[in-house]
Amino acid sequence: MALADGDGLPLAVHIxxxxxxxxxxxxxxxxxxxxxxxxxxxITDKAWDGRALxxxxxxxxxxxxxxxxxxxxxxHQDGRMLRRYKRRWKVERLFAWLKRWRRIATRWERKxxxxxxxxxxxxVILLLRWLxxxxxx
Numbered sequence: 379m380a381l382a383d384g385d386g387l388p389l390a391v392h393i394x395x396x397x398x399x400x401x402x403x404x405x406x407x408x409x410x411x412x413x414x415x416x417x418x419x420x421i422t423d424k425a426w427d428g429r430a431l432x433x434x435x436x437x438x439x440x441x442x443x444x445x446x447x448x449x450x451x452x453x454h455q456d457g458r459m460l461r462r463y464k465r466r467w468k469v470e471r472l473f474a475w476l477k478r479w480r481r482i483a484t485r486w487e488r489k490x491x492x493x494x495x496x497x498x499x500x501x502v503i504l505l506l507r508w509l510x511x512x513x514x515x
Contacts, residue, residue, distance in 0.1 A: 379403045381411065381420075386468035386475075387508055388501040389413050393494050401426045408439065412501070419444055421466050476500045 379400060381390040390411040394403050404426070408416060419442045420435065426445040435441045477483040482500050487493040506513070 379407045380469065380472055380476075381407055381416075382469045382472045383417060384465070384468065385508070386471045387505060388472055389416070391494070391497050391501060393490055393497065399425070401428060401431055404431065404435070408441075416441060418442060421445075421469075423466070472504075475504055 379392050379394070380388055383389050390407050390413075392403055392407040392410045394406070401422075404420075416439065418440065422443060422445045424446050426432075426443060432443045432445075435443050476497065479496075479500055481496050482493075485493050487496070
């Protein structure tokens, strides 16, 4: 799971087993942030449409969770927040940038720590390329 800023640059990465539900990994991803201050809004998909998670993030971390409602949800959807949801493609672009490296696209490492190290190395390279675009890394 990854957290990206408005430019699609990585702010946090966290790995877990493939059988884990994504919204359960939210706290671990926020704790693994590379930056000192987290963004005030977190744009997610329908899987995060849970009132308990929204309240916990708002009270404990001051982060507003923006997620479209599920079909069976009873809460009222604010249309202004869904306009921000259209920018979620930047996170998907981050995953595409990371998957350009074969070592990340196909997990060859047996240990999760080694794979996380390669993902973090990929994030560092992306950040360095953004800071110095003319340098070839």
